[in-house]
Amino acid sequence: MEVTExxxxxxxxxxxxxxxxxxxxxxxxxLKELRNRRHYEKPSEKKRRNSKKH
Numbered sequence: 380m381e382v383t384e385x386x387x388x389x390x391x392x393x394x395x396x397x398x399x400x401x402x403x404x405x406x407x408x409x410l411k412e413l414r415n416r417r418h419y420e421k422p423s424e425k426k427r428r429n430s431k432k433h
Contacts, residue, residue, distance in 0.1 A: 383409065 387393070404410050420428075420432040 383407065 383388060383400070383403055385396055387396050401410075
């Protein structure tokens with residue numbers, strides 16, 4: 380797993396850097412994956428969820 384990093388630019392507000400970090404995590408799908416892994420999901424539930432997507 381790769382670490383996502385956002386460096387503060389000179390004079391940049393922390394809020395802005397956090398926003399950039401969130402956008403970056405969103406693009407990578409990291410937050411979505413984290414939410415999915417919060418609770419154990421049985422293989423049958425995964426199949427059911429994937430079949431609904433397609």
